[in-house]
Amino acid sequence: MSHPSSHPSSQPSSATPRPRDFSALAAYGWDTAWEAAYDDACARPATAGPDPVPGRVVRVDRGQCDLVTPLGTLRADTEFVVPRDPLRVVCTGDWAVVDATGNPPYVRALLPRRTAFVRSTSSKRSEGQVLAANVEHALIAVSLAAEVDLGRIERFLSLAWSSGAQPVLVLTKADLVPDETTRSHLLADAATSAPGVPVLAVSAETGEGVDELAAAVAGGTTALLGQSGAGKSTLANALLGRAAQTVRTVRDRDHKGRHTTTTRNLLPLPAERGGGVLIDTPGLRGVGLWDAEDGLGHTFAEIEELAADCRFADCAHVAEPGCAVLAAVESGTLPERRLDSYRKLLRENARLAARTDARLRAEQHREAKQRQALGRHMMERKRGPRRRS
Template identity: 50%
Template structure:
């Protein structure tokens, strides 16, 4: 898709450019915002137009050393003009927010595996629309997936908004479903949306104003592109129907892409995500499970793990029906994953530090600098 940028006339403040970003811009470079990334190159929007740019050697080295340094959609970048008339991306400006997923997958035995490294899905995002279909195949909305994405959103620095899509397909039980979703995301705005008939779209669109940026995240088939089109009031993203037979969505969107919306605001559409691992959690899980954190204040032991300890107020709440057993099981699962990812990250950092010292010592022995 070609963004509506006229050469020499685009106001970058409409994309969120301000004085604090300008203060970070390296001397002799031009600012631009990354609208799309594809195979070592980026499509960016600058004041003078829209460009395809390659990465400088410095940017490539930084990304090779740390995947989080790889340019992604939403980044603000510094461009340098090349003699032949092209532009090169030479630096990324500091990110205000970053939605990062961990490199976590399931191994053949059903356990967690991964390299402890993360991937930035979107940068400098103000709002994260967690899109979850009211029905996916033959199942209702996945509350565990909502909890996971909301936890990552809080950790990113953005504001989560849960959007239950395709509500026109659920003829009974919508109110109960929305109550369950609100219980899974305490304190988060939850909207019921049918992009096909326009219900709820204005409420979702109301979270964007001025130059705010949102990203839409959710599984394939959640209707993310349809929602983006509804907010834009035009067919800006290609859509497809859910596959017949298994009810699963097709991967229509294959790139993350920044879309300026008429009337202000920007939205990043994303491909469907099957699994999103946690990454360097601090407060995200606690915020999602604030109800469990509140109940835990009544536990006999301050370090209660809510497993089988005597005097556990959380287990008592499960027994009484005040807290859903599914909710506590989800808390345990995310706590274990967050601890596992932290351990993997620490191990990777220790390994990198050891490798660096081995290189230093090897060089010292080679040059004889360690001799008296």
């Protein structure tokens, strides 16, 4: 594979102006703001060149990507834009400046992202991984065919809120829970774990809820996320109105799915349902938080509201006097499970941040010592003054 700098087309030329009819991109989310960002990128010396065109990444595969452009769909190299920052690698959903005359075509630059769905990797280097870019809606698919894991829902929602997208919680395979009372309880539990988030029960098998879901995400870019076996591919086909994605059955013994979708694909939604595009993603086994403090604030909004009434501004909601959060748990208005999940995700997010920030590590060490001192003080108060022999 030749490096882009070796392409004859990479030398600046003004022989032919770049095409200005970008109407073919409108169905993929192109608007005047993206056009302004594209013009700005083309004006930079590092990006300037002959006949660059805008394109949206619909698939990434081993150093190459497929993009939809005004010239049609192109397969392009991404070698020229390999950054040191793993969060800046080319990702499905990105808008890019493309040299269509290169041999092969190649991506010159990425346009600034509006949103990015990022998770931490399992690497000890504390790297983040971008799952999808420039997304307006994040559909979190959770199967009703197995026991609903509320903690996992909260984890997904925290990442979705942190991305800048509006999450929508989709309880799939609703036809497998025909009992209305049972279904109502499941919906209520899910809604408790997802304040401010639409919660929809959907069955791609019967069509229940599909039209409502399509209306909720019409016109924008939607990322479909969830574990393997959640019915994402089946749901994607229902929204697309065609069998675009391969569907496989889950294992009977544990209801776990097999990885049907292996790449992130951006697919246009039907115009008759309002249009927009859908990014279907592979099933996620692990969902590590990444810079999710704001997302946690949204996901646990009721705890954040209660915390405003705590006696101490830095209340950790553990044993402090005058803690409004603990009072809500004792009164039964806040489920203890919610507080436990909140604490767990806060600790995880803080640990990840500390691994990449020496200053935060020092602060956490100091705060840990203060909490230990507070704990000893509270224990001494409970035991009462020591008697001298």
